[in-house]
Amino acid sequence: MLDYITSYFKSELTPGSAGNMFWAFVYIVLIFLGLSVAVIAMNWLERKILAHMQVRLGPMRVGPHGLLQPIADALKLLIKEDIMPAEADPWVFWVAPLIVVITAFTVFIVVPFGPTHAVTDMNIGILFMLGVSSLSVLGVVMAGWASNSHYPLMGALRSSAQMVSYEIAMGLAVVSAVLMTSLNKEGIGTLSMIGIVQAQQAQQVWFAFKFFPLGLIAFFIFAVAMVAETNRAPFDLPEAESELTAGFHTEYSGFRWSLFFLAEYSAMIAVSSIAVTLWLGGWMRPFPNALSGETWDLVFSLVPGLAFLFLAAMTFYNTARMPKHPYFKVQTIGLGGFGAVLALIGIILFLPAVRDRIQDIFWFSAKVALSMYMYIWYRGTFPRYRFDQLMKVGWKVLLPLGIGVLVLTAVAGILF
């Protein structure tokens, strides 16, 4: 038994490829926990960042600087009454949030946090991710239909039409990136996520910067399509409150609504992972070839620790700025404690043993976090698209652009 567990350390494969069920299970639990923490953090970050962009403060009361706000929200949702509309179809009503959540979480099986840090490495990795995230459209359609009320039905039809339209643009952008993986000596490309990042490593360029500007345009197409695919601003007409009273999840309350919410943020992280893996070099640190060598490796390996220490410094600064009033004592101590935890994590990340192992996961997570910040930035900046403008952009702008980029990438691949 112990041999089974320790034999995995010698293999250079992901647990799924090595057939090691125990470690695959451990990785699945880790990803599940990491996703939950990420969704909670996204909730807080979205409210605070949007607030600061709109020159206000956001939640400040529930914990120091609103840090406990997501937990309060989760508790509130859990204890809310679970209402089902009278004429709703009970089976379909119950199954719709399940489908959305299951598809949103299943895609993380193939997401590569490192060369061996994925649950498994399927031969059809990127195809699997696109396919399973297209299954979430079914959950949306069923949620709208089962609610037996016209706002959810219209919201579901609009939302699913939008998701299906932008899937095509996403697919074309993905195909042009996969085409770039085949520009090696044997002329054989790969669909596996780890293979795509290794192709970028072998060709010594992030695919976003390959065949300038083709890689960049493909990345741009995917970036726009992924925002539309996850129904986020500026493409969030189907769930905008002033238009459709929350769209397809209007009639869902309490825990069922929190499942939709969880699935939305997980889907955002999933498509961001696709974008990072295909175009931004996955787990590779910036400038792996331009700035190579022992010293540069050391400098870049210090970045995780420095990042957390910087966050700890900001927290301590804000602790010092807390109002000096007895009512704020608990919050000040709480914020100081949070800062101390961040500093501790930063110091742990300086230790050489941890430093070498955490590199891949840190750079991948940092790039996904950057993508999440862009999502929030879009929400705070752009006005909402009207539905016909949305469909026009999807079919008449992104689709021809995607086909053009694909053809030009193929031509460039043959010529150069």
Add this chain to the structure above:
Amino acid sequence: MAPVATTFFFYFLSALTVLSGVLVITRKNAVHSALALIVSLLGQAALYLMLYAPFVAGVQIILYAGGIMVLFLFVIMLVNIEKSQKEDQFNKQWLVGLAAAIALGVLFVLVYVKGRALFPDRAIQMPETSNTQQVAVLLYGNYMFTFEIASLLLLVAIIGAVVMAKKRI
């Protein structure tokens, strides 16, 4: 790499697929039938994975479960009228249909029992890690013409569906 617990997963997945198929043809509500068909299709994708065909499984999930079933659900929502759920679900010839299906089943049993000697039971070595590449070599090599015809067929289908569903041509 040998798959884990092949027997258990095969029986579980086939039971899931066939049971969902039974649900497809017996439900009154068309949306329930569509849901059962989605489960059946996903079970079949898993069966393809067990047969070392990951690319076909991926295509099945994207096209069938994620494309065709969305189309079906849209149309069901458009034409779903309460009246259709209250009238008889099986038509006047259900007995004849059932008899024909049983005859077909008997035919299948005969064919499988007598023809078993025709195909070998061994499996060829198909490495899982390059299935897509091998499919691509065949598809764009031997079957290039068929590929182009399939794209023409899809174009015709798009135009046909748009023309059929328009209000005024």
Add this chain to the structure above:
Amino acid sequence: MAPISTIHYLVVAAALFILGVIGVLTRRNVVIVLMSIELILNAVNLNLVAFSRIWGLHGQIFAIFVITDAAAEAAVGLGILIAFFRNKETVNIDEVDLMKW
């Protein structure tokens, strides 16, 4: 239990085929008839992929083409259904008898 061989998959495909045939021959709702046709096509696909394990990848290529054709046929069939539904407000195929003598 015998090890899982090709014949096991063929039996599953036959069962799905028979279920699809029963659905096509006995149901009244046009949408469910179309879904039973999809079941039939799926049974054929399972057969093809099961044999492709013995005899090479050609079965999988054929299966991909069958899936493509099924998509095209489902789209056109549902278009016809919508056109018919617009004329006569029913999805009952027993009432598709405008051209009966």
